[in-house]
Amino acid sequence: MVRGAVTIILGLDPSLSCTGWGVIRAEGSRLSHIANGQIATDPAAPMPARLDMLYAAVAAVIAAHGPDCAACEEVFVNKNPQSTLKLAQARGAVLAACGGAQLDVREHAARLVKKAVVGTGAADKAQVQAMLRVLLPGVAVAGADATDALAVAIADAHLGHHRQIP
Template structure:
């Protein structure tokens, strides 16, 4: 049927260095099925190089096990803590490498686009986003931890963007 997109498995990633939120969401039209969500963690007492290797291996494992069609990630946000931003940037690159090696395209969304996609408001707070994720995905409770809820929101953002013909205005 013309205009109907095939179903897609989206791997949403909320990048981090110590903890990476992930969510696997299968979407078909306007229906969603949450396959899995959670966090990948790296131990603080190991070198940054070993932690990056662990991130790479864990993401590759998720990709191999679930065979997503696309990886959707939050763009890096440079706040006040530059050191943290650089660490997250390294993790971001490792996730992109794992995806690219697996021939999985990677798309990026800004925090404002994620907020407006999920809540309709570009300045929504975490609680508003989490409540909408719970409602849209028909979950019994708000997903925890926050990184996993963010990964679900990122996956939803990709689905909404892919299924729409309009551009989001994150200034709303």
């Protein structure tokens, strides 16, 4: 549900070890930070417990901040098939939490996120972090994964997928 010209966007950077999340408010071209964080899972825990933790934590973020929509980084294929499978399972838990809240979820490739935020799809992490400080001045970011999640939300806002047409 979009609140007129204001949209609350949940950005997600899924990972089994540490999922980043960030919530922003987009009003036209103006962006403001609402919250961000990281969800770390216990590597010693069984896979079902780790996935349940991700699901529950993302569901709690959604309940706390009431986003209108979500944006998630697309899965990429690693050289290690086991890593790709674990990432896909983590994404499944995160997307299931969004589905449970009936959120519209847009998926964006990492290169598209970088291009939308920095201006080039070949941007490195330092360039993304620097642009994030410009776009959301004074924001204390929980860590690298939260930075990536905020970048996904910002890219989604810049791409305009959730704006209403008058």
